[in-house]
Each structure stands twice: as structure tokens, then as C-alpha cells.
Amino acid sequence: xxxMNRPRAxxxxxxxxxxxxxxxxxxxxxxxxxxxxxxxxxxPRQAQFYAAVARNRLDTPAIACGINExxxxxxxxxxxxxxxxxxxxxxxVEPGAxxxxxxxxxxxxxxxxxxxxxxxxxxALAEALDGLGLARGRIAYDERGLLTEDVKAxxxxxxxxxxxxxxxxxxRQIRAVKTAVELQRMRAVLELNERSIMAAMGVxxxxxxxxxxxxxxxxxxxxxxxxxxxxxxxxGSHGSTGYVNGRSATLxxxxxxxxxxxxxxxxxxxxxxxxxxLGPPTxxxxxxxxxxxxxxxxxxxxxAMRPGVPASAVxxxxxxxxxxxxxxxxxxxxxxxxxxxxxxxxxxxGPNDHTPLEAGMVFQVELPYYELGFPGLQIxxxxxxxxxxxxxxxxxxxxFRVVPH
Amino acid sequence: xxxMNRPRAxxxxxxxxxxxxxxxxxxxxxxxxxxxxxxxxxxPRQAQFYAAVARNRLDTPAIACGINExxxxxxxxxxxxxxxxxxxxxxxVEPGAxxxxxxxxxxxxxxxxxxxxxxxxxxALAEALDGLGLARGRIAYDERGLLTEDVKAxxxxxxxxxxxxxxxxxxRQIRAVKTAVELQRMRAVLELNERSIMAAMGVxxxxxxxxxxxxxxxxxxxxxxxxxxxxxxxxGSHGSTGYVNGRSATLxxxxxxxxxxxxxxxxxxxxxxxxxxLGPPTxxxxxxxxxxxxxxxxxxxxxAMRPGVPASAVxxxxxxxxxxxxxxxxxxxxxxxxxxxxxxxxxxxGPNDHTPLEAGMVFQVELPYYELGFPGLQIxxxxxxxxxxxxxxxxxxxxFRVVPH
Numbered sequence: 001x002x003x004m005n006r007p008r009a010x011x012x013x014x015x016x017x018x019x020x021x022x023x024x025x026x027x028x029x030x031x032x033x034x035x036x037x038x039x040x041x042x043x044p045r046q047a048q049f050y051a052a053v054a055r056n057r058l059d060t061p062a063i064a065c066g067i068n069e070x071x072x073x074x075x076x077x078x079x080x081x082x083x084x085x086x087x088x089x090x091x092x093v094e095p096g097a098x099x100x101x102x103x104x105x106x107x108x109x110x111x112x113x114x115x116x117x118x119x120x121x122x123x124a125l126a127e128a129l130d131g132l133g134l135a136r137g138r139i140a141y142d143e144r145g146l147l148t149e150d151v152k153a154x155x156x157x158x159x160x161x162x163x164x165x166x167x168x169x170x171x172r173q174i175r176a177v178k179t180a181v182e183l184q185r186m187r188a189v190l191e192l193n194e195r196s197i198m199a200a201m202g203v204x205x206x207x208x209x210x211x212x213x214x215x216x217x218x219x220x221x222x223x224x225x226x227x228x229x230x231x232x233x234x235x236g237s238h239g240s241t242g243y244v245n246g247r248s249a250t251l252x253x254x255x256x257x258x259x260x261x262x263x264x265x266x267x268x269x270x271x272x273x274x275x276x277x278l279g280p281p282t283x284x285x286x287x288x289x290x291x292x293x294x295x296x297x298x299x300x301x302x303x304a305m306r307p308g309v310p311a312s313a314v315x316x317x318x319x320x321x322x323x324x325x326x327x328x329x330x331x332x333x334x335x336x337x338x339x340x341x342x343x344x345x346x347x348x349x350g351p352n353d354h355t356p357l358e359a360g361m362v363f364q365v366e367l368p369y370y371e372l373g374f375p376g377l378q379i380x381x382x383x384x385x386x387x388x389x390x391x392x393x394x395x396x397x398x399x400f401r402v403v404p405h
Numbered sequence: 406x407x408x409m410n411r412p413r414a415x416x417x418x419x420x421x422x423x424x425x426x427x428x429x430x431x432x433x434x435x436x437x438x439x440x441x442x443x444x445x446x447x448x449p450r451q452a453q454f455y456a457a458v459a460r461n462r463l464d465t466p467a468i469a470c471g472i473n474e475x476x477x478x479x480x481x482x483x484x485x486x487x488x489x490x491x492x493x494x495x496x497x498v499e500p501g502a503x504x505x506x507x508x509x510x511x512x513x514x515x516x517x518x519x520x521x522x523x524x525x526x527x528x529a530l531a532e533a534l535d536g537l538g539l540a541r542g543r544i545a546y547d548e549r550g551l552l553t554e555d556v557k558a559x560x561x562x563x564x565x566x567x568x569x570x571x572x573x574x575x576x577r578q579i580r581a582v583k584t585a586v587e588l589q590r591m592r593a594v595l596e597l598n599e600r601s602i603m604a605a606m607g608v609x610x611x612x613x614x615x616x617x618x619x620x621x622x623x624x625x626x627x628x629x630x631x632x633x634x635x636x637x638x639x640x641g642s643h644g645s646t647g648y649v650n651g652r653s654a655t656l657x658x659x660x661x662x663x664x665x666x667x668x669x670x671x672x673x674x675x676x677x678x679x680x681x682x683l684g685p686p687t688x689x690x691x692x693x694x695x696x697x698x699x700x701x702x703x704x705x706x707x708x709a710m711r712p713g714v715p716a717s718a719v720x721x722x723x724x725x726x727x728x729x730x731x732x733x734x735x736x737x738x739x740x741x742x743x744x745x746x747x748x749x750x751x752x753x754x755g756p757n758d759h760t761p762l763e764a765g766m767v768f769q770v771e772l773p774y775y776e777l778g779f780p781g782l783q784i785x786x787x788x789x790x791x792x793x794x795x796x797x798x799x800x801x802x803x804x805f806r807v808v809p810h
Contacts, residue, residue: 036650038648039648041634042634042635042749043747071646071647075650075651076650076651088738094779099777100778102649103778143554144551215629219627219628222620222623223624225616229446229447230447237505237508241505241507242474242477244507245439246481262447332495333494333495342450343447344448344451371498371499371502372496372497372502372508372511
């Protein structure tokens with residue numbers, strides 16, 4: 001399975017004068033290798049696992065990892081991957097045991113080959129980079145991942161010709177235009193997010209709490225094998241106040257419900273927002289009017305989204321559209337962001353990001369309205385930029401929906 | 406609400422010659438302030454939020470954060486917290502609106518005080534540190550959190566007398582001995598983990614898949630407001646192979662089920678392991694014999710756990726106990742780890758960690774046995790170190806349970 005946009009990676013690496021990439025984080029290791037390092041979910045500051053690719057052979061990565069991870073690597077890494085395990089991990093085998101193909105490979109690597117496991121992570125990483133011909137290369141690594149200063153210094157010492165430069169932004173730049181496989185994943189997680197919102201609405205009734213609705217949302221996500229991330233379901237003016245730990249309101253008739261929910265499925269994220277009301281909103285007709293205004297702003301933004309248009313121009317179109325449609329004082333610091341392996345990918349649809357849009361970029365376009373003492377309102381949709389214009393790829397009704405109670 | 410062990414923090418800071426602490430990560434900000442930065446759950450590499458304390462006033466932190474976070478800060482930070490917001494965030498208010506107490510405070514800070522929001526994160530952070538009298542101090546920060554090199558350099562420039570030293574290990578050292586409130590949280594999340602394992606066993610029947618049982622486990626966790634983290638539920642020899650993304654087996658009669666599951670509740674983690682069998686194990690009587698041996702090893706380890714005993718001695722006791730009880734070739738790289746705000750806290754019960762145990766430390770003691778082609782076996786329990794000995798604080802039956810099918 002190949003997630004990476006290789007032609008784009010080649011262009012970005014060439015433009016930046018780079019010989020390769022070193023991934024040190026869950027999402028970037030997955031992007032280069034299709035190995036999901038679940039141990040980093042449990043130990044996000046501790047479970048080191050590295051993957052590298054060279055500019056001239058992007059389809060054959062090298063992996064340096066704890067020898068305990070070898071089963072996952074053998075099952076999921078592309079054919080030809082250079083694998084350099086380190087450390088000790090005890091798995092046993094009895095003579096004559098019946099083994100699966102994977103267990104037979106694990107036996108070869110982890111038990112029979114135990115003596116060849118490298119003594120430490122830096123030695124393994126240096127050897128992995130060398131194995132790709134990168135011992136003297138200029139390599140970008142994602143500096144917000146797990147490469148500690150110690151390990152970095154040790155690798156530099158082992159490979160004095162290597163130049164490691166911060167490149168978290170380089171990874172994000174490559175990932176900004178999705179491949180067909182990635183679009184398929186983005187559609188699947190979006191469908192799950194939509195379905196989970198509607199499941200949560202299925203338990204919306206007077207007396208239900210915010211936390212009960214969050215639980216129903218998350219139950220639906222995990223039932224499909226997804227992972228909840230941002231589960232913001234707020235009633236009434238809580239929706240304008242934002243997240244407060246330990247807080248939960250109880251639903252009453254006439255209350256507005258604001259969803260802003262994000263989840264992951266197979267590594268990819270979805271992040272959308274909707275509003276509902278349990279009967280006609282007691283906050284009055286301004287709710288519907290303002291909701292329609294943010295939707296009009298969203299549509300103005302989407303109409304502006306074409307290849308070559310700067311992200312900042314989309315921002316201004318969205319804010320202006322909302323103001324014109326009925327919230328004259330509307331303002332925001334951004335109205336959306338790229339989407340993919342991170343919930344906030346690049347570009348940002350804000351006044352200071354002038355990145356030109358490209359076909360194949362995916363955005364979460366979002367226009368919230370937060371007025372203290374008034375229901376929080378928000379629309380957010382997933383938008384795919386095409387050659388000649390952009391479209392929402394979700395299926396969920398975008399109107400302000402008044403549901404019976 | 407006070408999570409931090411202040412007497413211990415004072416001792417650790419004094420021993421290390423430190424004037425204060427700077428938290429840059431979700432768990433350490435929570436430890437110092439009881440503010441849970443949910444935005445870091447959604448944006449773990451991007452959502453900067455800082456909290457600091459001075460050695461001589463540990464009960465009054467300073468916070469530097471995006472002004473959008475102020476609602477959560479106002480609701481949860483201790484009285485007297487020095488709050489320094491930065492950046493822009495648009496919340497609105499209509500004249501004469503009826504506001505909750507929290508919304509009124511937000512109005513004062515975020516709307517009326519908008520002009521006083523600092524221009525950037527470094528300016529805010531420098532001012533927060535200065536506000537604690539730390540402008541010329543020696544401060545430990547958790548270098549595996551979100552303090553980027555840019556921001557760090559800018560803060561150093563603004564406060565030339567400040568000495569920022571890496572201190573991820575210092576935070577972990579302080580956190581290693583739990584307060585009463587923390588123990589209460591640890592018990593609550595443990596109870597949830599136990600209950601969720603039994604819920605997953607409720608759907609164990611021939612034809613059920615590993616992923617269906619994971620979903621039931623996670624449904625139970627999220628229903629209680631928890632967050633799943635490590636959801637390893639493996640059938641038969643999968644339990645000896647370890648995690649492989651994209652894999653799921655189907656349960657058959659006579660198969661052994663291995664749980665190694667971790668979840669969070671109110672910031673704290675639980676990580677335990679159990680084995681079951683759907684009818685008598687087809688892998689034969691060696692399953693029960695070996696299971697009993699790892700349990701005997703666990704008991705030998707726990708019997709050795711007293712204040713003053715080095716972690717490494719506990720390790721050796723556990724391995725020796727297992728060997729003596731029936732797995733002569735048993736070995737491991739560690740047999741457990743501290744537990745708390747991170748799933749793996751310190752100390753590590755391994756051969757190279759000679760940290761003396763202290764009363765009030767909490768461990769996950771774990772003895773897995775991984776033999777390729779044979780069911781994965783594992784016992785793991787939460788153990789509280791007391792003045793005169795240690796005890797398992799969980800309630801879940803520790804025997805190898807053969808359940809009907």
C-alpha cells in the first residue's frame with residue numbers, strides 16, 4: 001500500500017535541495033512505510049521508530065526500530081525495505097512448532113538473528129540511513145517527532161557527512177496534495193464522522209447531557225475501528241464558550257446543539273461541524289439568520305477555491321460573504337485548514353497564509369460564530385480542490401435542523 | 406484541585422538546584438494547573454500551551470496560552486494563577502446579554518481586554534515567567550513537549566538571565582510518588598479498565614473477531630468518559646506476535662484470548678493484562694502451567710517491592726520467580742513500569758534501573774510470555790508501594806479463566 005505522493009515528494013525535495021526524508025513521528029512513518037506504530041499511540045513521547053527514504057528510491061524505505069516492532073514491520077512495510085532492528089526483546093519458539101508465514105519471518109529476524117540486533121537506536125538509525133546511500137546526504141527530519149537531541153548527536157557522530165535539517169514543514173508540504181488512496185481514506189473517515197454525529201443526535205432529548213452525547217458519538221467511532229479525537233458537543237451558549245474540562249450541560253427543549261468533531265480511521269482524519277436545535281430555538285430567529293450567514297460565508301469561500309488562488313484570498317472571501325449575508329461584525333483568525341494525517345494540515349485559510357491552492361488539496365472549511373450568552377454556531381465541511389473548482393465531499397445535510405423533542 | 410506532590414517537588418527542585426518548572430506538554434500542564442488542554446489531544450504537535458511554577462510558590466502557577474483557551478483556564482486554574490494570553494480570537498457579545506459567571510469573566514479577558522493580549526507566544530511566556538519572579542531563574546522544562554527551538558530562543562532573548570534546562574525527567578521524578586487525589590484517580594481508571602475488559606469478554610464467542618472485542622472494550626471506556634489508548638486484544642498465537650496494523654483474527658473454541666489494555670480517565674492511565682480461554686485451550690495443559698508460572702513470577706516481584714529496594718532487584722525477583730515456577734528459559738527486558746499521567750512512568754522494573762522504590766509509587770507489574778506459534782500469555786496488575794510492603798489495588802480475578810462457549 002502506497003500512501004505517499006511520490007511525484008510531489010520528488011519536486012519538493014528537489015526544490016529544497018534535499019537527498020531524502022527521515023520520519024520520526026507516527027504520521028510520517030505511516031506516510032513513508034504504511035507501518036502504523038501503535039506503540040506511539042500509547043507512548044507518544046517515548047516509543048522511538050524511524051523511517052527514511054532517499055530522493056532516488058522513494059518506493060523503498062529504510063526502517064530503524066526496536067526489534068519488538070518487527071512483526072508489524074514484516075507484515076506492512078513495502079517489499080525491499082531496509083530493516084535495521086535494535087535492542088533486545090524476548091520471543092521464544094519450541095523446536096518443531098507450527099508457525100504462520102509471519103511467525104516464521106519473525107523467528108528468522110528476532111530469534112535466529114538476535115545477535116545482529118544493533119546495540120542502540122542511534123547505531124541502527126545511522127545504518128538505516130547508510131543503507132539508503134544517505135550517509136553523506138542532506139536529509140529533512142520532522143523535528144516535532146521523537147528524535148531526541150542525544151540520538152541526533154550520536155547519529156551525526158556516526159555519519160559525519162550527514163546533514164540533518166528540520167523538515168516538519170517539508171513533510172506537510174508533500175502531504176498537502178492527496179493521492180487516490182488517500183482520498184479514499186479521507187472519504188471513509190468523513191463518512192464515519194457524519195454517521196457518528198447522527199448517532200449522537202439519536203440520543204438528543206430533554207435531560208440528555210453533553211457527555212452522554214459525546215459518549216454516543218465516540219461509541220459509533222470506535223465501533224467502526226476509528227479513534228475519537230476532538231469530541232466537542234456543546235449545548236446553547238457552551239458552544240460559544242469553548243472546551244472546559246469537567247463541564248457538562250443538560251439538554252432542554254429549544255436548545256441549540258453545536259458539533260465540532262474530529263476522528264481518525266486508518267490514519268486519516270475528518271473534522272466537521274453542524275448545528276441542530278431540539279425544537280424551535282428559544283434564543284430566537286437570530287439563530288437561523290446567523291446560521292444562514294455562516295453557511296453563505298462558507299459557500300463564498302468554496303466558490304473562491306480554485307488552483308492558484310492564495311489561501312488568504314479564500315479567507316477574505318469567506319469572511320466577506322458572512323458579513324454580507326447577515327453578520328456585519330463577523331471576523332475570524334482563520335476559516336479552515338488542510339486535512340489529512342494531521343487534523344490541521346497545511347495550508348491555513350487565514351489572512352497571512354498566501355500558499356496557492358492546488359488541485360488535490362483537501363480542506364476543512366469552517367465558519368464558527370461565538371457570541372457569549374448566545375448559542376455557538378458553526379458550519380464545517382470537507383472540500384476537495386479540483387482543476388476547475390472545489391466541492392464538498394460529504395453527504396451530511398448542511399441546513400440548520402430543528403429536530404422534534 | 407491540586408494534583409502535584411508539592412513536598413516532593415520542593416525536594417526534587419532543591420536537589421537539582423532549580424528555581425522552577427516549565428510545563429510544555431498536556432500531562433505536565435495538567436499536573437501543575439489542573440487545566441486539561443484538550444486542543445493538544447487534537448493537535449498534539451501544534452497547540453502550544455505553557456504553565457510554570459516557582460519553587461517558592463508551587464500553589465500559584467503562571468499560564469501563557471492562546472486567548473482562545475481562556476474559558477478553560479478561568480474555569481480550572483487555581484485561584485491566583487498569573488494568566489498571560491496571546492494572539493487573537495473572536496468571541497462577540499451583544500450589549501445587555503445575560504451572561505454566566507464564566508462568560509462574564511471571558512468577556513472581561515477576551516473581549517474588553519483584547520488590546521492586552523500579547524502579540525505572540527514567546528512574549529507571553531516570558532511575561533508569565535517574569536510574573537513568577539523567574540526572569541533570572543534556572544528552570545527545568547519538559548523537552549519532549551511543545552516548546553519549539555524558535556520560541557525557546559526568543560524567550561531566552563527576552564529574558565537573558567533565564568536558564569532553561571531540559572527537565573522531562575525531573576517532572577517524571579516528581580510525579581513518581583502519588584498524592585491522595587492521584588491515587589483516587591488511579592483507582593477509578595483501573596476500575597474502568599477492569600470493567601471494560603469484562604465487557605469485551607461478554608462478546609467473546611466463536612466467530613467474534615479481535616476487532617469486535619476491541620470495539621466493545623473501547624465502547625465501555627468511552628461510555629464512562631474515558632479515552633482508549635492501548636487496545637491489544639489478541640487471539641491465540643497473535644498474542645505472541647504483537648500488534649500488526651490491519652490484522653484481525655476470528656475466535657474459535659479452545660482459543661486463548663490475551664488482553665493488554667490501557668486507557669485514560671481524568672488524565673490518569675491504567676494498563677493491565679489478563680488471559681481467558683474459550684473452553685479448554687486446544688494448545689494443551691502447558692498453557693495453564695505457563696500462565697501459573699508468570700503469575701508466580703508476578704507474586705515474587707510484588708513480594709520484593711518495599712521502599713528502598715532497587716527497581717532492578719524487583720526485576721530479578723520476578724524473572725527468577727517465573728523460571729522457578731515452570732518456565733526455566735523465561736526472560737524479559739523489563740517486568741513493569743511506573744504509572745500515572747503517562748502509561749509508562751518511572752521507574753522501570755528492568756535490570757538497569759536501580760532507582761529505590763518509595764512508598765506511594767504506583768507500578769504496572771507485567772510478566773508476558775511470547776512463544777511463536779503458542780498463545781500469548783500475560784499477567785499485569787497495578788501495584789501500590791506501601792511503607793511495609795506492596796499490594797495489588799485492582800479487583801479483577803487473576804486466575805486463568807476458562808469461559809464456556
